[in-house]
Amino acid sequence: MTVPHPDAAPPPSAGPTSRVSDFSLMVGTANGTGSQTANTTLLRAIFNMGVPVHGKNVFPSNIQGLPTWFHIRASAEGWIARQAPEIAVAFNPATLHQDAETIPPGGVLILNGDLAGAPQRDDVTTYSIPVKELMADVEATGKIKDYLANMTYLGVVSQLLGIPLDVVRTALEQQFGGRQKLVDANYPVVEKAWQWSEANLEKADPYRIERMDATHDLMLITGNDAAALGSVFGGVTFVSWYPITPSTSLVDAVKTHLSDLRVHDGKPDWSIIQAEDELAAIGMLIGAGWAGARAMTATSGPGISLMAEFTGLGYFAEVPAVIWDVQRVGPSTGLPTRTGQGDVSFAYTLGHGDGRHPVLFPSTAEEAFEFGWKAFDVAEQAQTPVFVLTDLDLGMNTWMSTRFDYPGEPMKRGKVLHGDDIPEGFGRYRDVDGDGIPYRTLPGDPNPEGAWFARGTGHDEDAKYSERADDWIANTTRLAKKFDTIRTLVPAPSIDQVDDAELGVICFGTTIHAIEEARAHLAKQDARFSLLRLRALPINDEVERFIEQHDRIAVIEMNRDAQVAGILRAELPQYAAKIASIAHLDGLPYTRDQIRAWLAPHLDPSLAYEGDPVARETA
Amino acid sequence: MTRPAALIPNAAGLTKSDYQGAPSTLCKGCGHNSVANQIIQVAFELGLKPEDLIKLSGIGCSSKSPTYFLGMSHGFNALHGRMPSVATGALTANHKLRGLAVSGDGDSGSIGLGQFKHVIRRNLRMVYLIENNGVYGLTKGQFSPTAEDGLKLKYAGTNPFPPVDMCAEALISGAGFVARAFAGDAKQLRELLKAALAYHGTAVIDIVSPCVAFNNDDDSQHSYAYGRANEVPLEDIGWVPPREDITLDDHEPGETRIIELHDGSRIALAKIEEGYDPSDRSAALTRIGRAEANGEVITGLLYYEDARPNLTDSLGLGDTALVDLPEERLRPSREALERVMDRH
């Protein structure tokens, strides 16, 4: 097997001279200048051309003024991982030079021509947009005028890429969701810029969009929106939360969909409470779950830090709850608007003392929807808090998605006894079925036989206070048994095993997109590996078999401390020595070329690889 | 032969012993035990259905006490200072239930002061009892935030800080039902409990409930002796069920006032302290300040108002409890999903 040395990886720009529907573009603006509309409309316009496309917003933790970048990748082959941009639209005076330098030779630089000191590069094609001139007869003033100015690059870039004006118009209408006034204000600027570009710019670069038919069955949706919709179809009735990026838009979307779909006789079939902090948010969640509601919260790292004590209570009192952690970069406030996978080991064991929690890992918008409803099934079946660990990349960025499958099975409400079904001598924590999962009753039930007192203190099978050693051992042993049952309740891993592959790669969440692209790329050079994508913790025996069947295992994850590799080594100590780690976190989604470089020494251990501390053997 | 009242079944068909819980494990003479006993008595007298009510508490000796009453009701012994959030979730998920919450002065006045104030702001329908002994009982004698300036405790020394007054905190958080009681004054406590259970929002009763183990010296403001010597009831309070006649003795001195509650029951206040207006929030705060300066233990209904909607109203909930919604109202149709996806 020949393994390409990472340094031999071709630079992304070294492709053929005509680049049809296969490039990355970056728009640099200042935060708070309203560029989001122009960016998302451009994304939609490419999508409407039938070309696979993905957008990533790389933004600062700031309301106004700091630099922000929007990356758009168009890929006829359907690749959606982050890719170094070849086209830069530079509209932010503060990053003008930086943005210009990012572009590789042969690339394109589109400048706001009014900005002083525009950089000169003779190895890229440069276009300059006379923004002021194009805006001369726009009546708006102040901020609104600044917002509208972004429409100039939308028009010019579309024209340069070969996107017809009517396609842009439709995209703009979709973007404004039928608010005609906004369309009427924005479109004339787009039109003028597009026509100006057609009349005045001579196309001198190879990048073009050509109509395809690869998107007509697809949607464009953010992961948070998909998660929200899934939760609504999962029957969420209670949401308690405290605002935090990047989870806020998830709760906003839950509210939008609930208001749309779950109102009965003018009254909401749900409640959403903005709590005073995350301690209260999860306290409300636990209270609602105990009372029998399908209850959820959404937060991010700092929030789950505050949720530790209640998660332990939920585990020990055995209360269903669903906690979405849209991960950002920690520790502490960290990089609040950047993506990562740093909360896995914390969430998995959150709380003091013994305890483990199911953790689901959606990778795509489809899975965000699916886990949206499934998380409630798992939580209620297992009577325990369930974490769904997504990340800023999936949550806040816009993804192509196939249409979601309607939940294929009725809700699984778990072992709940009502009224006369509650047996005499009912014991809340008795393992009747031998699977570690007891039966529960709900407050309000008229059968007094079912009354019990939930507590975080030691208790016996009847939920009575107990400090006896044998009661403690019996209860915690049963909880461990329950966790083994949970292995069969959570989504199984997705496995693509290659015959005779020596290397098995394990990943989870959004890193899959760069990994799959790298995998296809490497396969062309005959470097193959098996791939297992974890969709949840705890692991099941398929994971063990996968590890057993490969000579070498590399776990790829977006944190510094190799958290999932650590969990696998601890849970499968017999294989610990062959579980290596590729752990890297800088706040940005991985690229294909990063993965290729990191995997090289794992594909071929004889390749001594120096220079990148990430690809290390840490058995 | 007449049977003792406690053995004659009440309107719910239950006897008094049906409202009992497990035997108390608190110290003999602890104020919290007398409060538990009055809760049992009141629930029996009112004919409460045990399944209509949930018990909630935080952590502390006080918070243990829900185990010792209403054994046929569901309950949740939550975390230290976090009972209000659990109550909010449970009583929103099932707004058909009433909440009876027990907390301590440490539980609500220090670690839980935030949740205390926010649950009041939201006006969750719940009786919120603070069994206030000026000390941390369960952790053995540290100062609580309600301990008076200068209080001397064997273990903790002399308290150099001013106290938090739970009624004042409730008032400035917008509470519409604020009362203070004394565990040594059972009759008044029972009437306040009945009125609080009938209230449509958060009803706060701060109960001076002495800790005989750590804070019961005669000159300590949370002791039995001090309460007996310095209790100043602001009025005589009686609660009258719906459809029952009120009988007031015309010859009693002082002002009399009848307050109608949302469920049709009434609170009768007689012998109201001269010049005191229990519907004036700032007057209540002023009176609390004066009591602190004078070392009085003012008791009774300090403030009443019922204009604010409770949380269920604010959330606009319908008749069916969220937990009782059938699956077809929880999961929208296949067509609904298609419709939403068409917009993307």
Ligand SMILES: Cc1ncc(C[n+]2csc(CCOP(=O)(O)OP(=O)(O)O)c2C)c(N)n1
């Ligand atoms: C998070 C947390 N911190 C500390 C404690 C320890 N603790 C238990 S009870 C208590 C004080 C209780 O005081 P109070 O609420 O006044 O109740 P009392 O025992 O006096 O009735 C403390 C500090 C705890 N259980 N949880």
Ligand code: SF4
């Ligand atoms: S320590 Fe104090 S508060 Fe606790 S049970 Fe004993 S008397 Fe009551």
Ligand SMILES: [Mg+2]
């Ligand atoms: Mg206390």
